[in-house]
Amino acid sequence: MTTRLSLVDPAPTLRLLSLGAGVQSTAVLLLACEGEIPPFDAALFADTGWEPQAVYANLDRLRTTAAKAGIPVRRVSVGNIRTDALDPAHRFVSMPLHTLNPDGSHGLARRQCTKEYKLVPLKRAAREMLGYPHPQRVPNGVYAEQAIGISTDEVTRAKDSGLRFLRNVFPLLDLGLDRAACQTYLAERGYGDTVKSACVGCPFHGNAGWRWVRDNDPQGWAEAVEFDKAIRHGYPRATTDGVPLRGQYFLHRSRVPLDQADLNTPPRTKRHLRLVTATEDGDPDGCSPWSCRSGEPVSGDEAA
Numbered sequence: 001m002t003t004r005l006s007l008v009d010p011a012p013t014l015r016l017l018s019l020g021a022g023v024q025s026t027a028v029l030l031l032a033c034e035g036e037i038p039p040f041d042a043a044l045f046a047d048t049g050w051e052p053q054a055v056y057a058n059l060d061r062l063r064t065t066a067a068k069a070g071i072p073v074r075r076v077s078v079g080n081i082r083t084d085a086l087d088p089a090h091r092f093v094s095m096p097l098h099t100l101n102p103d104g105s106h107g108l109a110r111r112q113c114t115k116e117y118k119l120v121p122l123k124r125a126a127r128e129m130l131g132y133p134h135p136q137r138v139p140n141g142v143y144a145e146q147a148i149g150i151s152t153d154e155v156t157r158a159k160d161s162g163l164r165f166l167r168n169v170f171p172l173l174d175l176g177l178d179r180a181a182c183q184t185y186l187a188e189r190g191y192g193d194t195v196k197s198a199c200v201g202c203p204f205h206g207n208a209g210w211r212w213v214r215d216n217d218p219q220g221w222a223e224a225v226e227f228d229k230a231i232r233h234g235y236p237r238a239t240t241d242g243v244p245l246r247g248q249y250f251l252h253r254s255r256v257p258l259d260q261a262d263l264n265t266p267p268r269t270k271r272h273l274r275l276v277t278a279t280e281d282g283d284p285d286g287c288s289p290w291s292c293r294s295g296e297p298v299s300g301d302e303a304a
């Protein structure tokens with residue numbers, strides 16, 4: 001007797017949107033609200049607790065708009081990245097801070113934040129919504145399709161989740177929309193003021209990103225300056241654990257205290273122009289859970 005295998009992939013059990021509430025994922029949600037792409041069972045916002053106020057305001061209005069289309073917007077979170085990092089009693093979580101070593105050389109601290117604050121709560125929510133919370137095994141054929149707002153100009157950031165129960169899809173790539181097209185689409189719907197989604201104090205900000213925080217989010221800027229000072233000699237948890245940092249941490253890539261860093265330097269020479277361009281351009285779009293702002297993949301594992 002021969003066994004007949006089905007070659008037809010089962011339909012997704014759930015359709016989710018990973019909503020960063022920046023330009024691209026906002027466009028994806030509105031496209032679904034307008035019926036241009038299939039609807040979502042839920043849009044999940046992985047909240048690090050330290051997004052710009054403008055992102056939270058966008059999230060609020062999206063919640064209202066999406067509710068009218070029958071799409072719930074859910075906030076998922078494991079904590080506040082800023083207060084957790086500064087809490088001597090909290091488990092150590094590493095951001096990609098710029099390091100200045102005792103010998104003057106430069107480095108970048110290990111990045112665990114995207115996985116910890118974005119992947120973990122998104123995976124946990126997907127498992128719960130599928131009906132198989134950790135540590136239950138999700139059966140074969142049961143999976144959530146998760147839309148990610150990656151536009152055609154950043155196609156290299158489109159990554160698999162690496163998880164059987166969560167499959168990433170990219171509606172903006174299917175529609176051939178780049179970031180500019182998304183911005184036009186948003187502007188036509190009264191969402192033209194949508195900003196990038198990323199932590200206020202993300203060390204991947206270029207000068208343009210830092211200027212935006214300084215000029216548009218005074219509270220966020222004050223918090224970032226305070227945070228930058230607080231982590232200069234390592235995270236408080238590491239210091240209390242008796243493993244102080246050899247060297248110094250900085251939020252700004254120049255390894256200068258944030259409130260003293262030159263965010264406006266006009267280029268003086270060709271070499272300087274290259275440097276300035278690097279610090280201006282080094283400000284990728286928002287932090288996508290499966291593809292960090294650095295462009296590096298963020299691995300998922302089955303457990304949540």
Ligand code: SF4
Pocket residue numbers: 048095096111113114117198199201202203204287292293
């Ligand atoms: S925006 Fe930056 S600091 Fe925040 S989770 Fe992403 S990489 Fe980490």
